[in-house]
Amino acid sequence: xxxxxxxxxxxxxxxxxxxxxxxxxxxxxxxxxxxxxxxxxxxxxxxxxxxxxxxxxxxxxxxxxxxxxxxxxxxxxxxxxxxxxxxxxxxxxxxxxxxxxxxxxxxxxxxxxxxxxxxxxxxxxxxxxxxxxxxxxxxxxxxx
Amino acid sequence: xxxxxxxxxxxxxxxxxxxxxxxxxxxxxxxxxxxxxxxxxxxxxxxxxxxxxxxxxxxxxxxxxxxxxxxxxxxxxxxxxxxxxxxxxxxxxxxxxxxxxxxxxxxxxxxxxxxxxxxxxxxxxxxxxxxxxxxxxxxxxxxxxxxxxxxxxxxxxxxxxxxxxxxxxxxxxxxxxxxxxxxxxxxxxxxxxxxxxxxxxxxxxxxxxxxxxxxxxxxxxxxxxxxxxxxxxxxxxxxxxxxxxxxxxxxxxxxxxxxxxxxxxxxxxxxxxxxxxxxxxxxxxxxxxxxxxxxxxxxxxxxxxxxxxxxxxxxxxxxxxxxxxxxxxxxxxxxxxxxxxxx
Amino acid sequence: xxxxxxxxxxxxxxxxxxxxxxxxxxxxxxxxxxxxxxxxxxxxxxxxxxxxxxxxxxxxxxxxxxxxxxxxxxxxxxxxxxxxxxxxxxxxxxxxxxxxxxxxxxxxxxxxxxxxxxxxxxxxxxxxxxxxxxxxxxxxxxxxxxxxxxxxxxxxxxxxxxxxxxxxxxxxxxxxxxxxxxxxxxxxxxxxxxxxxxxxxxxxxxxxxxxxxxxxxxxxxxxxxxxxxxxxxxxxxxxxxxxxxxxxxxxxxxxxxxxxxxxxxxxxxxxxxxxxxxxxxxxxxxxxxxxxxxxxxxxxxxxxxxxxxxxxxxxxxxxxxxxxxxxxxxxxxxxxxxxxxxxxxxxxxxxxxxxxxxxxxxxxxxxxx
Ligand code: SF4
Ligand code: SF4
Numbered sequence: 090x091x092x093x094x095x096x097x098x099x100x101x102x103x104x105x106x107x108x109x110x111x112x113x114x115x116x117x118x119x120x121x122x123x124x125x126x127x128x129x130x131x132x133x134x135x136x137x138x139x140x141x142x143x144x145x146x147x148x149x150x151x152x153x154x155x156x157x158x159x160x161x162x163x164x165x166x167x168x169x170x171x172x173x174x175x176x177x178x179x180x181x182x183x184x185x186x187x188x189x190x191x192x193x194x195x196x197x198x199x200x201x202x203x204x205x206x207x208x209x210x211x212x213x214x215x216x217x218x219x220x221x222x223x224x225x226x227x228x229x230x231x232x233x
Numbered sequence: 234x235x236x237x238x239x240x241x242x243x244x245x246x247x248x249x250x251x252x253x254x255x256x257x258x259x260x261x262x263x264x265x266x267x268x269x270x271x272x273x274x275x276x277x278x279x280x281x282x283x284x285x286x287x288x289x290x291x292x293x294x295x296x297x298x299x300x301x302x303x304x305x306x307x308x309x310x311x312x313x314x315x316x317x318x319x320x321x322x323x324x325x326x327x328x329x330x331x332x333x334x335x336x337x338x339x340x341x342x343x344x345x346x347x348x349x350x351x352x353x354x355x356x357x358x359x360x361x362x363x364x365x366x367x368x369x370x371x372x373x374x375x376x377x378x379x380x381x382x383x384x385x386x387x388x389x390x391x392x393x394x395x396x397x398x399x400x401x402x403x404x405x406x407x408x409x410x411x412x413x414x415x416x417x418x419x420x421x422x423x424x425x426x427x428x429x430x431x432x433x434x435x436x437x438x439x440x441x442x443x444x445x446x447x448x449x450x451x452x453x454x455x456x457x458x459x460x461x462x463x464x465x466x467x468x469x470x471x472x473x474x475x476x477x478x479x480x481x482x483x484x485x486x487x488x489x490x491x492x493x494x495x496x497x498x499x500x501x502x503x504x505x506x507x508x509x510x511x512x513x514x515x516x517x518x519x520x521x522x523x524x525x526x527x528x529x530x531x532x533x534x535x536x537x538x539x540x541x542x543x544x545x546x547x548x549x550x551x552x553x554x555x556x557x558x559x560x561x562x563x564x565x566x567x568x569x570x571x572x573x574x575x576x
Numbered sequence: 577x578x579x580x581x582x583x584x585x586x587x588x589x590x591x592x593x594x595x596x597x598x599x600x601x602x603x604x605x606x607x608x609x610x611x612x613x614x615x616x617x618x619x620x621x622x623x624x625x626x627x628x629x630x631x632x633x634x635x636x637x638x639x640x641x642x643x644x645x646x647x648x649x650x651x652x653x654x655x656x657x658x659x660x661x662x663x664x665x666x667x668x669x670x671x672x673x674x675x676x677x678x679x680x681x682x683x684x685x686x687x688x689x690x691x692x693x694x695x696x697x698x699x700x701x702x703x704x705x706x707x708x709x710x711x712x713x714x715x716x717x718x719x720x721x722x723x724x725x726x727x728x729x730x731x732x733x734x735x736x737x738x739x740x741x742x743x744x745x746x747x748x749x750x751x752x753x754x755x756x757x758x759x760x761x762x763x764x765x766x767x768x769x770x771x772x773x774x775x776x777x778x779x780x781x782x783x784x785x786x787x788x789x790x791x792x793x794x795x796x797x798x799x800x801x802x803x804x805x806x807x808x809x810x811x812x813x814x815x816x817x818x819x820x821x822x823x824x825x826x827x828x829x830x831x832x833x834x835x836x837x838x839x840x841x842x843x844x845x846x847x848x849x850x851x852x853x854x855x856x857x858x859x860x861x862x863x864x865x866x867x868x869x870x871x872x873x874x875x876x877x878x879x880x881x882x883x884x885x886x887x888x889x890x891x892x893x894x895x896x897x898x899x900x901x902x903x904x905x906x907x908x909x910x911x912x913x914x915x916x917x918x919x920x921x922x923x924x925x926x927x928x929x930x931x932x933x934x935x936x937x938x939x940x941x942x943x944x945x
Contacts, residue, residue, distance in 0.1 A: 090567040092771030093515065099767045100269045100514045100705055109712050110272040121719070123744060125726035152638045190641045190732045195740070204726060270708035366589050370611075370926070436702065437774055445597035445700050446927050514768070516775050517702025519927045520611055 125191050125204035127219075129227025130180065136171045138163070139225060140201035143177035147193035147202060155186035156193060157218075180221040184210045243335045247324045255468040256286040262509050269513040293461035301454050303364030312362060313455070313462040315355030320466045320473065322348045327476050328402050330486040330493035341402040342394060345477060346387055349432075352466065353379045356441070359463070360451035371450020374520055375434065375441035381527040382431035382438075388535035389424035392542040393481050402480055409484035417552065419559045420538040420566075422482045424531055426504075429474040431523070433467065435508060437515040440523055475504040534566050586614055589926075593622045597700050597930045600940030604929070611925050616918055620911075623944040631904040636662060636736070636871040639904060643891075644730040646906060647942040650689040652681050652725075653884045654942075655734040657891040658904070660815065661880040662736050665873035665895055673861040674738035675817045680854040681724060681733065683847040687758060688717045689885040690840045690847075693937045694765055697837060700934035701778055706768055713761035720754055723747070736871060738864035751855050755848060762844050770838065779834035783920040783932035786831060793916040796909050797887025799936060802839045803831035809883040821853050833935040840937070843885075872899060886910050886937055906945060910938040 111118065133140050143160030161178035165171035191204050205227045219227070260275065260283060267274025275282025300309055326341040328334040338344050353376060360372020394400055396417055397408040405414075415422050431438035442450040452463050479485060479500035486493030518526065541562065545555045592603035601622035607615040627646055631639045643658050644651040656678060663670060691710040698706025718728045723744050725733040733740050744750075769775050785795075787803040800807055808825040810818045826842040828835035873895045881890035887909025894903040913936050920932050 090773065092773050096514045096768045096772050097510065099764055100510065103271055104269045106271055108268065108271050108273050112276060121723035123726040123741065124722050150635065150638065152634055152641045188641065188730065190730065191726060192638055192641065266704065270705050271712055272708065366587065439702065443702060445702060445930050448596060513705050515703060516698065516772065516778060518774055519778055519925055521925065522777055
């Protein structure tokens with residue numbers, strides 16, 4: 090009987106401790122800076138264009154092949170505002186396959202992509218993709 | 234007002250009360266266990282999730298009622314009623330206070346046990362009719378367990394009947410003027426609580442419905458409101474057994490200052506909370522250990538209790554001797570639990 | 577039953593793949609006589625994703641991503657043998673700080689995995705609260721992981737020649753807060769179950785296996801040590817910085833469910849000791865060594881086995897040059913431990929078989945791969 094009493098005392102004690110859960114949609118979890126949600130593209134504010142050149146390295150290295158990216162000639166090179174000769178044209182990320190592994194971030198030679206804090210990406214279809222605009226706004230969506 | 238109208242009104246009120254209580258109990262259990270596990274339990278519907286159980290009830294009502302193809306249709310549909318009705322019939326003789334009772338029966342105690350044991354049939358029927366092996370296993374377990382534990386349950390309360398000299402619940406409460414029977418019959422109380430846990434299929438005796446073994450046992454094929462009825466009757470049964478324990482061992486509505494019905498509720502809920510507390514703490518026994526426990530320990534213990542009570546009555550011992558003897562028996566028994574469990 | 581003249585038939589019951597206590601998608605076909613088990617046939621493969629084959633189509637750098645997903649409860653412990661194998665092939669030296677970081681996170685992951693075992697085992701035994709206690713503490717570990725690796729379950733943190741990021745700036749504060757928390761959590765867990773008479777009755781003598789049988793079946797890890805064989809690769813085939821750290825290898829003698837349970841609780845304590853030592857001894861320096869930018873190992877093959885929370889997790893890596901591995905074979909401890917299941921289960925009750933399966937602590941992701 091003693092062992093059972095010990096257990097009963099333990100549960101009694103923990104009844105008076107503070108709950109450790111949070112009320113999720115009202116309270117947000119406090120995420121450390123390194124937290125890896127979905128990847129997002131970074132905006133180069135100085136020039137007014139994304140850092141991404143559409144070089145496709147990330148698409149090639151992504152283990153689940155969920156990135157589709159194309160490249161175009163950068164129109165801003167002509168008037169001398171930008172040094173990037175090529176720039177991303179289309180960028181698609183298949184949300185349902187991205188595993189948030191950060192391989193794309195690691196292989197990118199231009200530091201144009203980084204893991205954001207966005208982790209809420211429920212969707213109604215398997216094919217939901219994020220386009221370039223979504224990818225660029227990802228950082229705002231998920232907080233810092 | 235003719236008498237039968239009054240009876241119907243009384244019954245309606247009693248059943249309404251029990252149904253509301255069940256909703257409160259479900260909410261309370263989730264809250265209590267939640268806090269024991271350091272989480273919050275339901276929080277969204279109403280203040281601290283107070284409306285969660287009505288919401289669940291509505292959800293169950295609108296859910297599809299599935300009858301499996303392999304099921305025995307009639308038995309399958311009848312089983313919930315067979316579990317539900319006897320439990321609500323027992324409410325009739327539970328005295329909330331001296332006046333707040335549907336009908337005070339002379340054989341009240343006997344009536345409660347006689348009626349409530351019918352519900353076993355319903356559970357076995359549910360398991361058999363589902364046409365599912367897990368349900369069958371569960372219902373066989375339930376049958377074995379509930380029949381075995383019925384016996385110590387009844388014997389445990391016999392001691393009380395002997396001391397009070399009556400099976401009338403009102404008389405029993407009156408006989409506890411000054412001294413509650415928990416003092417005179419601690420062994421009886423212990424056996425009653427343990428056996429009723431088994432009757433209620435609650436942890437640590439939730440073997441028939443064991444989630445991790447037989448996945449809900451007899452209820453595995455039920456859905457929608459039929460399942461809801463089982464659930465409801467389980468909690469109603471919890472309330473009734475606790476109320477009975479409060480009446481028989483804790484002197485029901487007796488107590489200083491506060492009104493009688495409040496005392497009754499306080500005592501009942503105290504017992505209910507203990508049951509919840511057990512549920513949150515203890516693991517489950519195995520079926521053979523369960524049987525050993527009932528037949529080799531609880532039943533002899535109940536007989537010893539009867540013997541001591543009988544001696545006390547025949548030789549007119551002072552009360553403290555009964556108390557001391559009972560505590561001694563309980564102490565010995567708590568050592569024996571271990572030995573018998575091993576064997 | 578034998579003397580009864582009634583004709584009895586054994587009943588078949590299909591436990592899993594959808595059953596709450598088969599720990600994923602394991603399936604057992606039980607032949608039962610009443611409540612007793614006569615025979616048991618295990619079926620695996622419901623979670624087969626072809627990790628080993630997929631790995632042949634990925635570059636060396638990406639394979640860790642897949643290995644995370646074999647034993648998903650101890651992802652970091654799976655990455656370790658792979659990067660070690662690759663380092664051997666490439667002849668890369670790992671800086672000491674990186675080794676310490678690896679050991680630190682691996683041991684934390686071991687605790688997280690054992691906590692998960694504790695919770696699931698409690699749930700198998702019918703108690704609801706152990707699971708929540710275990711998750712409460714496991715959550716703290718995962719918060720630490722979030723800060724260090726960015727991931728909660730799938731980290732992809734180890735790299736050839738070190739680790740991906742150095743520890744975050746506030747890691748010391750986080751860890752000094754985490755250790756006492758875990759210590760307290762383990763005490764809670766023990767008080768709840770270890771002495772509980774019901775739990776003792778349920779587990780002692782159940783699913784017993786002798787040391788000789790255990791060795792014959794090829795058990796490793798806690799399951800083997802619970803039978804009394806003191807084999808721990810961290811001590812017997814020392815790798816990384818384990819030789820510099822002080823820890824005991826606990827063993828038990830009976831080899832039943834209770835011993836397996838108690839052993840894992842004890843191992844959590846030992847892992848905590850290692851974590852504390854890592855905290856003290858953590859050297860300064862780089863966290864990633866000199867690594868060629870393109871990983872293209874020479875031809876060759878190598879096997880590295882490490883001590884996973886479940887036993888010996890080994891990687892056999894074959895390279896034929898080029899960017900892609902030729903073969904990545906995983907020696908999965910859960911898969912090998914599962915072999916002894918039939919032996920343990922003979923003649924037990926249905927309720928026991930759930931417990932026995934729980935006490936072996938399998939992860940289906942790794943059994944099926
Ligand atoms: S994100 Fe980086 S790697 Fe990917 S296409 Fe853009 S520049 Fe290339
Ligand atoms: S995080 Fe991983 S899976 Fe997702 S896009 Fe980047 S490389 Fe692909």
